[in-house]
Amino acid sequence: MSSDPVNNSTTAPQPDPLNSLEFDLSALRRKYREERDRRLREDGENQFIHTTGEFSRFKDFDPYAKRMPRDRLTIETEILILGGGFAGLSVAGRLIEAGFHDIRLVDNAGDFGGTWYWNRYPGAQCDIDAYCYLPLLEETGYMPREKYSFAPEIQAHARRIAGHYGLYEKAIFHTSVTAMNWDEDHLVWNVTTDRGDDVRARCIVCGSGPGTTPKLPGIPGIDAFQGHSFHTSRWDFDYTGGDNQGNLFKLADKRVAVIGTGASAIQIVPHVGRHAKHLYVFQRTPSALNPRGNVPTDPDWAGSLAPGWQRTRQRNFNDVVAGLPFDVDLVNDGWTDMFRTLQNSLLAGNAAVVGQTPEQLALLSEIVDARKQNTVRDRIDAIVKDPQTAEALKPWYRTFCKRPCFNDEYLPTFNRPNVTLVDTSGRPGIERITSGGITANGVEYPVDCIIFATGFEFSSDYRHRMPFAVNGRGGRSLFDLWANGRRTLHGHSTHGVPNWFFIGNSQVGLSVNYTSMLDDQARLIGYILTQMRERGARVVEATADGEANWVAEIRDKAAGASLFLEECTPGYFNNEGQVKNARATLTGDSYAPGVNAFNALVSAWIEHGNCEGLAFK
Numbered sequence: 001m002s003s004d005p006v007n008n009s010t011t012a013p014q015p016d017p018l019n020s021l022e023f024d025l026s027a028l029r030r031k032y033r034e035e036r037d038r039r040l041r042e043d044g045e046n047q048f049i050h051t052t053g054e055f056s057r058f059k060d061f062d063p064y065a066k067r068m069p070r071d072r073l074t075i076e077t078e079i080l081i082l083g084g085g086f087a088g089l090s091v092a093g094r095l096i097e098a099g100f101h102d103i104r105l106v107d108n109a110g111d112f113g114g115t116w117y118w119n120r121y122p123g124a125q126c127d128i129d130a131y132c133y134l135p136l137l138e139e140t141g142y143m144p145r146e147k148y149s150f151a152p153e154i155q156a157h158a159r160r161i162a163g164h165y166g167l168y169e170k171a172i173f174h175t176s177v178t179a180m181n182w183d184e185d186h187l188v189w190n191v192t193t194d195r196g197d198d199v200r201a202r203c204i205v206c207g208s209g210p211g212t213t214p215k216l217p218g219i220p221g222i223d224a225f226q227g228h229s230f231h232t233s234r235w236d237f238d239y240t241g242g243d244n245q246g247n248l249f250k251l252a253d254k255r256v257a258v259i260g261t262g263a264s265a266i267q268i269v270p271h272v273g274r275h276a277k278h279l280y281v282f283q284r285t286p287s288a289l290n291p292r293g294n295v296p297t298d299p300d301w302a303g304s305l306a307p308g309w310q311r312t313r314q315r316n317f318n319d320v321v322a323g324l325p326f327d328v329d330l331v332n333d334g335w336t337d338m339f340r341t342l343q344n345s346l347l348a349g350n351a352a353v354v355g356q357t358p359e360q361l362a363l364l365s366e367i368v369d370a371r372k373q374n375t376v377r378d379r380i381d382a383i384v385k386d387p388q389t390a391e392a393l394k395p396w397y398r399t400f401c402k403r404p405c406f407n408d409e410y411l412p413t414f415n416r417p418n419v420t421l422v423d424t425s426g427r428p429g430i431e432r433i434t435s436g437g438i439t440a441n442g443v444e445y446p447v448d449c450i451i452f453a454t455g456f457e458f459s460s461d462y463r464h465r466m467p468f469a470v471n472g473r474g475g476r477s478l479f480d481l482w483a484n485g486r487r488t489l490h491g492h493s494t495h496g497v498p499n500w501f502f503i504g505n506s507q508v509g510l511s512v513n514y515t516s517m518l519d520d521q522a523r524l525i526g527y528i529l530t531q532m533r534e535r536g537a538r539v540v541e542a543t544a545d546g547e548a549n550w551v552a553e554i555r556d557k558a559a560g561a562s563l564f565l566e567e568c569t570p571g572y573f574n575n576e577g578q579v580k581n582a583r584a585t586l587t588g589d590s591y592a593p594g595v596n597a598f599n600a601l602v603s604a605w606i607e608h609g610n611c612e613g614l615a616f617k
Helices: 025-039 053-058 086-097 151-164 263-275 299-303 309-321 334-347 358-383 387-392 514-534 544-566 595-608
Strands: 048-050 074-082 103-106 177-183 188-193 198-206 215-217 228-231 255-259 278-283 419-423 437-440 443-446 449-452 469-471 500-502 540-542 614-616
Touching: 025 358, 074 086, 086 103, 086 151, 086 514, 103 198, 255 263, 255 437, 255 443, 263 278, 278 437, 309 334, 309 514, 309 595, 358 387, 387 419, 514 540, 514 595, 514 614, 540 544
Parallel strands: 074 103, 074 198, 177 469, 198 500, 228 449, 255 278, 255 449, 278 419
Antiparallel strands: 048 215, 177 188, 188 198, 437 443, 540 614
16 A cells, blocks of 8 residues: 555555456557558548639538628728627627627628538537537527427527627628738728628627538549539538428439538438438448437426526536536536546546556546447447448547547438448548549449538638638738647737637637537637727737747647547548648647636636736737
8 A cells, every 4th residue: 555645545556457358458459540540641631622613612602592782881890700600699799798889790601600501401400418509598598499409490599699689780691701901000900802892890800610611522523523412511402302300302213422421421311311212321431429319308497497507507518528527417418428437437446546647547548438439339230230331330449539429310221222331441432423423442333413521621721711811910911820830829819910819619628519618718809808998909919928828838738639639530630640740630729628627717817807918009
């Protein structure tokens, strides 16, 4: 027995967890590496095509609202917000609450909603607890109908928020910003748009988000296909019939290909498979499928909630999924189950966790993760009847190498006689698209329609995330300032780019509940602009030291995440397997301790009162 002089606890030597394993961990590690290596490509994220030029037809139109001609606008405003999704809505709402009313919002969509304006495909649903995910529920007096909301309810809530804060009269829809240039003489931003507008804004908040610009796979011959094709974020209901609930009756005589097996494909495949003459699902890497288990909202539970319940629930969810200690799991779903299992397994039989070395804890975590993924793979065997198909659908990677998915209908769809899984086994993937079909594994599959379920621009190259020029002091491009990786203070401000704020998922505390993270950032920006007003300042920006110190903090704490991501199968979490060569990754450029720790850090920063790292003048 040994005594720890720091906490005065007594620990005993821990048994070797490998001695009691019901599976071969070494063999599993080897399988994970083999499957990863089969999917690694030298071109990394360059394997994808950006929806510009000849491919802009997949993006630059709105199937849900007609883009109407209008006169050129000349506008002066105190605050210009880019984006009408939940980022833009949250920051606009919080700024209005703080007394800022001279606000305009610009979005290329025809209404509010952001990702949920575009994602209307059959089955589109959020996989995060709606009572956490839908922002500003208490402020707007709304209670979601179900635990997991479908797209129509989510978009309706976006419109509800806009109506509550009077944002429609401030919105400029079907308009894309093309450039923003800082005018040092007048201390304003000069902004131009694709409509020829001239906008002068004292401050800009960029909340356009990564979930609106579709991307395409760079498959040879993609421009040769003579049939019909579209991206899931621009669903063509005129071609398929139906709506978000399915009923795609126009596909009854169609052979359809779905390229991709991520979150969108998981939701559309059951509907397309139910109605198409034949469906071919082309898979590079399978997703990890967990049960969904949606339920309607209990009115008695809803009526029992005390004021402040949503923020309490969001914080609790963030604690659980960050692996932090918690007394009760308020959300109690598939996400939190993963982390409850991890925490409980680490503690069960290992009461003296303080006696474990980091290496021992990492091993225990790996074992628990393997057991979780084994249940996912066992579930596939229990549902999918054809053994070869079942094997191909199994995810061979650790749980958070790719975003976990939740669905009860996807796996049974592969038992239908009119549904074929075409597993490309990683590299080289689909070989070619021809005028009449898709060639993979040496076989051509004739199809009438291709649906690209290939996701959005989560690229590490910010020119693709923000496809417009941002030129700060001295005309220097933001993208030049970020040439070696993003540089900010607390994720929102960059030195040399005055009165410009970014709200998103980089260099902040990351949460799988993206919207609560956005609202936290919106509150912070509201505080900074309030300080600017109270100090009588015309300009605020990050100092060079403040920015440098924060970037160093991010890089220091991200080291462990980068090591984990290097072992993962390629995907947008790790820049398609090129972590070492990437300037940033979705998870590797975040504040590793998580969103609640980030919020605590920001709260202490606010409490200190001197806005360290910012310069006002």
